[in-house]
Amino acid sequence: MKLSLTKVVNGCRLGKIKNLGKTEDRTMDIPGCLLYTKTGSAPHLTHQMLQNIHGLPAMVQLTLSSLAEHHEVLAEYKEGVGKFIGMPESLLYCSLHDPVSHCPAGYVTNKSVSVWGIGGRVEMTVSKFMAIQQALQPDWFQCLSDGGASCEEATSMKRARKSVDRSLLFLDNCLRLQEESEVLQKSVIIGVIEGGDVMEERLRSARETAKRPVGGFLLDGFQGNPTTLDTRLHLLSSVTAELPEDKPRLVSGVSRPDEVLKCIERGVDLFESFFPYQVTERGCALTFSFDYQPNPEETLLQQNGTQEEIKCVDQIKKIKTTDCNQEMTSFEINLKEKKYQEDFNPLVRGCSCYCCKNHTRAYIHHLLVTNELLAGVLLMMHNFEHYFGFFHSIREALKSDRLAQLKELIHRQIP
DSSP, X not given: OEEEEEEEETTEEEEEEEEETTTTOEEEEESEEOEEOBTTBOTTOOHHHHTTSTTOOSEEEEEHHHHGGGHHHHHHHOSHHHHHTTOTTSEEEEESSOTTSOOOSXXXXXXXXXXXXXXXXXXXXXXXXXXXXXXXXXSEEEOOOOOOXXXXXXXXXXXXXXXXXXXXXXHHHHHHHHHTOSTTTTOEXXXXXXXXXXXXXXXXXHHHHHHSOOSEEEEOSXXXXXXXXXXXXXXXXXXXXXXXXXXXEEESSOOSHHHHHHHHTTTOOXXXXXXXXXXXXXXXEEOOOOOOOSOHHHHHHHHHHHHHHHHTSOSSOEEEOSSOEEEOOTTEEETTSGGGTTOOSOSXXXXXXXXXXXXXXXXXXXXXXXXXXXXXHHXXXXXXXXXXXXHHHHHHHHHTTOHHHHHHHHHHTOO
């Protein structure tokens, strides 16, 4: 695996990750995102439907929490999870937790980390964790780490130090077991940067992890509420400054468009794409504009249309979903509202996705009442394609030195 940077502007990194996969013939653009899945499948979508989405990411995100309970089946299968889930050609990254599901704190010891699946808590020792990775055979996998200390809450120096010490110990043991495994020789371990909101420990974690033979870095614990954003971004800038330039940086728990742009400015390369899934579960459609091209009339019309929709959104209202309660954002519209009952416009004007070309807002509104399953399929297709198009726009903006215009456009859509 080799990361080749073509441009670095004010901390933003543009380039490609080359020689990926078991055959080392795949590439991935950065900045970019991973394809979010649940138990190895894109939510609501069959594999065939997934192929109708433009701009699909090269790498698929699997979550250990959803696959750990199937360890014995996969171990007996012996051909890896990619072939098992019908995605043998895809690059696979296995993360420790599902970014959408709440992970209870306080279940980490010096010898194990707990993940939470449908059947409850699964305790992971280093040996069990590596045995599962051997059954999955992913291209990349996140190492075991103590993520109990995050930037979202105030962390004591003692707790932050413990999270770093444990994570480094887990990493050393996982690297040792990888050397002993023929199956995992071509898999890449992603080292995890921990340390909560304590700058000293975050920097120690970054420096020590960078000394190990890891293929990339996962910046953990940087998700949180808006009140801690400035603190998280300051820590993020300091941490990425300590990491080597030739290895990719991933961040967990960050997926909103405005936060993505702020993290890219601080040297982050790859993101999870769970935000479109959350929007779909709310019965909403992504409608935010990312067309920064200098066409004054068209841009003004798009912005006015977007702002008009934003004014109709109750920002305080929370919509209950099957997995979690999430506050609606200004990047989406709630298609359950009665005003869309007779709205025969596409979800987004000018969008070329399957849903927008074939169906209207009124049709999706009707489906949300009569056939939520089909509505989820169509919304998921649109929301994924819109989100992946946003990342394509980011890369194009970096190429043409117009990221500032894109950032300003996104900022204007936030009330």
